[in-house]
Amino acid sequence: MSAEKPGWRTLTRGAVITKPGSAREFLTGDWRTKRPVLTESKCTNCLFCWLWCPEPAILRGPKTVSFDYNYCKGCGICAVECPVKAITMVEEA
Amino acid sequence: MSKMAKPELVPMNGSEAIAKAVVQSNVDFISAYPITPQTIIVERLSDLVATGETRAKFVNVESEHSALSACVGASLAGGRVFTATSSQGLALMHEVLYLTSGLRCPIVMAVANRALSAPISIHGDHSDMMGSRDSGWIQLYAENAQEAYDWMIQAYGIAEDERVALPFSVNMDGYVITHSVEPISLIDNSVVSKFLPPRQPPMKLDTENPITFGTLTLPDYYSEFKRQQEEAMRNVPEVFTEVTKDFTQLTGRHYDRLIPYELENAKVAIVSLGSASGTIRWVARNMRKKGLPVGALKVQLYRPFPHEDVAKLLEHLDVVIVLERALSPGAHCGPLASDVVCSLYNHSEQPKIMDVVAGLGGRDLSPESIEKIYRTGLEATKPTGLEMEFVGVRE
Numbered sequence: 017m018s019a020e021k022p023g024w025r026t027l028t029r030g031a032v033i034t035k036p037g038s039a040r041e042f043l044t045g046d047w048r049t050k051r052p053v054l055t056e057s058k059c060t061n062c063l064f065c066w067l068w069c070p071e072p073a074i075l076r077g078p079k080t081v082s083f084d085y086n087y088c089k090g091c092g093i094c095a096v097e098c099p100v101k102a103i104t105m106v107e108e109a
Numbered sequence: 110m111s112k113m114a115k116p117e118l119v120p121m122n123g124s125e126a127i128a129k130a131v132v133q134s135n136v137d138f139i140s141a142y143p144i145t146p147q148t149i150i151v152e153r154l155s156d157l158v159a160t161g162e163t164r165a166k167f168v169n170v171e172s173e174h175s176a177l178s179a180c181v182g183a184s185l186a187g188g189r190v191f192t193a194t195s196s197q198g199l200a201l202m203h204e205v206l207y208l209t210s211g212l213r214c215p216i217v218m219a220v221a222n223r224a225l226s227a228p229i230s231i232h233g234d235h236s237d238m239m240g241s242r243d244s245g246w247i248q249l250y251a252e253n254a255q256e257a258y259d260w261m262i263q264a265y266g267i268a269e270d271e272r273v274a275l276p277f278s279v280n281m282d283g284y285v286i287t288h289s290v291e292p293i294s295l296i297d298n299s300v301v302s303k304f305l306p307p308r309q310p311p312m313k314l315d316t317e318n319p320i321t322f323g324t325l326t327l328p329d330y331y332s333e334f335k336r337q338q339e340e341a342m343r344n345v346p347e348v349f350t351e352v353t354k355d356f357t358q359l360t361g362r363h364y365d366r367l368i369p370y371e372l373e374n375a376k377v378a379i380v381s382l383g384s385a386s387g388t389i390r391w392v393a394r395n396m397r398k399k400g401l402p403v404g405a406l407k408v409q410l411y412r413p414f415p416h417e418d419v420a421k422l423l424e425h426l427d428v429v430i431v432l433e434r435a436l437s438p439g440a441h442c443g444p445l446a447s448d449v450v451c452s453l454y455n456h457s458e459q460p461k462i463m464d465v466v467a468g469l470g471g472r473d474l475s476p477e478s479i480e481k482i483y484r485t486g487l488e489a490t491k492p493t494g495l496e497m498e499f500v501g502v503r504e
Contacts, residue, residue, distance in 0.1 A: 024333040024340070029274060030213035031334050032312055033321035 048090030058102035065094035118292035123254035128153035130261035137188035140179040146283035147221035173198040177205040184214035187313035196223035210245030215268035232471020233283035239435040248412040368407040375404030377486035
């Protein structure tokens with residue numbers, strides 16, 4: 017496991033979370049094994065990916081979409097649904 | 110002892126003694142569902158709540174699963190909490206037992222030990238608690254009603270200690286302890302209040318200071334919290350010693366994790382839990398009068414198991430007989446023998462271990478049957494090894 021995570025001696029007893037509203041700090045993007053990568057020249061900003069994404073992990077922009085890697089779990093639905101094949105799934109390092 | 114006034118003895122069965130101890134411990138919250146042979150505890154507590162003898166809140170529920178769930182909520186809110194059950198009821202609580210220990214709720218539960226169905230039996234053995242052995246609860250087996258009463262009070266002292274913060278089950282053999290009337294030496298309310306000040310948890314459910322209990326942990330965190338629980342169990346012996354010492358100062362009654370009897374120069378000993386232990390010591394004493402080298406070891410605290418002390422007390426014996434009032438079908442031995450064998454594994458001297466399954470479903474463990482078990486041990490020949498057998502079962 018990653019070295020920076022706290023050990024049992026420092027964690028709160030019984031897995032209590034002492035800070036209210038801290039769920040927003042729980043980034044679930046590290047569940048991902050593949051990440052979507054955009055070829056901007058192909059993107060038509062049709063927002064099919066934005067509609068299909070089961071997480072709000074596609075961010076809209078004026079010319080193209082982009083990805084919120086803090087929450088994208090790498091399911092690959094966007095890459096499959098993209099009508100112009102602008103999204104490729106790449107192995108996470 | 111000599112300085113203390115001789116306490117008045119009151120006739121009570123084990124269940125009434127438990128109910129009395131719950132009231133004296135200033136419990137805030139009780140939720141329990143009646144089941145034979147625990148029913149009297151719930152009935153007495155209902156009476157005591159209804160007549161205003163305790164300020165505890167009693168919540169009626171439709172099952173044991175709900176009873177313990179309600180208790181968990183009350184404990185997280187900072188209350189001192191009690192419940193009681195038996196057999197099928199404990200089985201129905203099973204998943205909540207793990208929540209209680211994982212959420213570190215120092216709830217105390219009286220378990221009126223009873224066999225599990227099928228076939229249906231309402232009588233005593235240890236199958237119920239042994240089925241929940243690994244649920245993370247401190248597990249103590251009382252020998253009689255006085256011990257059950259004294260342990261209810263000491264249990265809160267241990268469970269609520271910050272070094273521990275674990276739930277505690279006080280086990281008492283169904284009928285033999287729950288229903289037999291014995292002379293009980295009660296402790297004054299003022300003494301109990303001094304011994305058990307109100308619970309002061311460092312974290313609790315509080316709308317002014319919101320925190321989250323019952324969180325999700327993924328594979329990168331779960332193990333750390335299980336390790337915390339194990340550490341809490343490892344802290345129990347130290348706290349146990351402190352609490353029992355304080356209790357002795359107030360009452361003159363002394364308790365320990367293990368109660369050895371004439372083990373020093375014995376060759377054969379019976380290891381036991383619960384109410385049979387008194388009969389075993391009585392038989393051992395009579396056999397000693399005839400010059401037979403027998404002894405006994407009562408395991409009072411079963412979880413955490415006092416491995417090192419068990420080994421020290423037993424390693425010099427020729428034969429260790431484990432009286433097993435629970436069955437682990439298909440295992441090489443029952444749960445108690447498994448702990449005894451595990452304790453002795455790292456020691457150079459290895460007694461022969463005989464695991465004797467007896468007293469299931471309330472079958473009487475008479476002095477004659479205990480003597481017969483001792484004699485089987487005395488006649489056993491080395492070498493060392495582990496054997497399991499049923500005693501007193503018709504072919």
